[in-house]
Amino acid sequence: MADFLIYALLAGLGVALVAGPLGCFVVWRRMAYFGDTLAHSALLGVSLGVMLDINLNITVTAVPLVMALGLVYLEQRGFLALDTVLGILSHSALAAGLVIISLLPDVRVDLMSLLFGDLLAVTKNDLWVIYGLSAVVLTLLTLLWQQLINITVDPELATVEGTNVALVRTALMLITALVIALAMKVVGVLLITALLIIPAATARRLTKTPEQMAVMASIIAMLTVVMGLVMSWYSDAPAGPSVVICAAFLFSVSLCRRQRT
Amino acid sequence: MAKLIVSLDKINKRFAGKLVLEDVSLQLKQGEITTLIGPNGAGKSTLVRIVLGLLKPDSGDIKRTSDLKVGYMPQKLAIDPTLPISTCRFLQLANTSHQACHEALESVGIAHLAATPIQELSGGEVQRALLARAVLRKPNLLVLDEPVQGVDVNGQNTLYRMINDLAKTLNCGVLMVSHDLHLVMSATDQVVCLNRHICCQGHPEHVTQDPAYIDIFGQTTAPYSHHHDHDHSLHGDVLDDGHGEHCDHG
Known part of the structure; x- marks a missing residue:
């Protein structure tokens, strides 16, 4: 098998591993729009990186992180409904990213690969970044797990019982930003939320505890990466969208299973 | 004092x-x-x-x-239906001891609902579960x-x-x-x-x-009072307390 295919597979699996549990929180806490906003800001990260001639891995990670902190701040101020704030930031970031890229002279960035991912172009270096960050994300999720579940169930009860809700929530936002920066390689800016949400939603129907759901979502996400790459290999379709199509397929299959009541 | x-x-x-x-x-x-x-x-x-x-x-x-x-019992509970969580696990978020959770559920009369997803409880059962969690930490x-x-x-x-x-x-x-x-x-x-x-x-x-x-x-006007001569357990069974079988509306 070709090197690039092995790299693509390993990169996809590394991202899917963390997309599972994090996707569960995105579903439980209804953060899908939040995820989109961070994803769009990652595109701005690419533009800024190219413009300022900085390593793209750094800007693609840094811009969503800053955006996440900004959102936490705006959410606490609460002078506009959160989805309005997200809508403003999300589309401004997307537009700014696109405008900056188009204005840069002599730079030809493959917009398609940014928007829909370029899994087959993953390098050995990217793999190190992906697995390094995945390890960080998994460690944080494990350490904070009980508290994350607690603030998701009822933030006020958690506060009264002594959890620092603002801190844990900020941590979750930052973790989300990290995962989105990672997932951009695999499925691109426009499809990141799909990779987070669809495996988690599929896992919901098969599980009875939060932990089971998180692990199951990981397994399903990894399965869709493998299926998507196979599909892409044989049909010559782009890898990112193929992965999402496979995730959607597994989700529709899971609908056939009657949910235990 | x-x-x-x-x-x-x-x-x-x-x-x-x-x-x-x-x-x-x-x-x-x-x-x-x-x-x-x-x-x-x-x-x-x-x-x-x-x-x-x-x-x-x-x-x-x-x-x-x-x-x-402090033990706090909020007005209501809004847990997203996509979060799979049993009543017992909900209590365990306050205190990790499985044993203590069961005792608390027992004390509010819903021990039989420990494994039920919390989103499936009725209004009254949710209130009891919240009360159980509030008293759990003593x-x-x-x-x-x-x-x-x-x-x-x-x-x-x-x-x-x-x-x-x-x-x-x-x-x-x-x-x-x-x-x-x-x-x-x-x-x-x-x-x-x-x-x-x-x-x-x-x-x-x-x-x-x-x-x-x-x-x-x-x-203060005397509220309409409706006295039953028996209670129901949460299973719907009549709890016999020695009075007659019929409902005595007074």
């Missing part, structure tokens, strides 16, 4: 420039039940949230004993924000009795928000009638005679 556990002194709170609480002073003591009553928008929930530390007052002093441990202050909301009259009586019994067992202070004073009256030590400021406070019989109270709630 009962031990003072929380003491508020001249609390003021504004939301968007509008004064919601004005010079509110309140003392909560170990083993005493304080009931907070008042019309909608009187600031009851705001006051409760200040006691809990969820909100900071704009001015005024709050003193809490150093060993204060608090010395129990804070209940309209604990019987959405529960039918019979269930309300049972729930209030349960709260009283648990409070006695724990020997904790209780701060309770309630609309229906006549139901909680007998067990309450201190009634605080709130309408932005404290209109009147004191022993229940005293408060109901207070002009400020009558002004807000009108003369």
Whole structure:
């Protein structure tokens, strides 16, 4: 098998591993729009990186992180409904990213690969970044797990019982930003939320505890990466969208299973 | 003299420039039940949230004993249906001991629902689960924000009795928000009638005679009472207490 295919597979699996549990929180806490906003800001990260001639891995990670902190701040101020704030930031970031890229002279960035991912172009270096960050994300999720579940169930009860809700929530936002920066390689800016949400939603129907759901979502996400790459290999379709199509397929299959009541 | 556990002194709170609480002073003591009553928008929930530390007052002093441990029962629970979580696990978020969770569920009569997803519980069962979680940490202050909301009259009586019994067992202070004073009256030590400021406070019989109270709630009229001669368990079985089989509507 070709090197690039092995790299693509390993990169996809590394991202899917963390997309599972994090996707569960995105579903439980209804953060899908939040995820989109961070994803769009990652595109701005690419533009800024190219413009300022900085390593793209750094800007693609840094811009969503800053955006996440900004959102936490705006959410606490609460002078506009959160989805309005997200809508403003999300589309401004997307537009700014696109405008900056188009204005840069002599730079030809493959917009398609940014928007829909370029899994087959993953390098050995990217793999190190992906697995390094995945390890960080998994460690944080494990350490904070009980508290994350607690603030998701009822933030006020958690506060009264002594959890620092603002801190844990900020941590979750930052973790989300990290995962989105990672997932951009695999499925691109426009499809990141799909990779987070669809495996988690599929896992919901098969599980009875939060932990089971998180692990199951990981397994399903990894399965869709493998299926998507196979599909892409044989049909010559782009890898990112193929992965999402496979995730959607597994989700529709899971609908056939009657949910235990 | 009962031990003072929380003491508020001249609390003021504004939301968007509008004064919601004005010079509110309140003392909560170990083993005493304080009931907070008042019309909608009187600031009851705001006051409760200040006691809990969820909100900071704009001015005024709050003193809490150093060993204060609060059990809080919120008005309602909103858990996304996509989160798979059993009632037992919900309790375990407060205290990781499986054993303690089962005992708490037992004490509110829903031990049989331990494995049921919490989103599938009925309104009354959710209130019981919330009560169980509130007492789980063996608090010395129990804070209940309209604990019987959405529960039918019979269930309300049972729930209030349960709260009283648990409070006695724990020997904790209780701060309770309630609309229906006549139901909680007998067990309450201190009634605080709130309408932005404290209109009147004191022993229940005293408060109901207070002009400020009558002004807000009108003369206390005897509520329609509906006596059953038996209770139902949550399974729907009749709990025989020695009386006849039929329902005696008095």
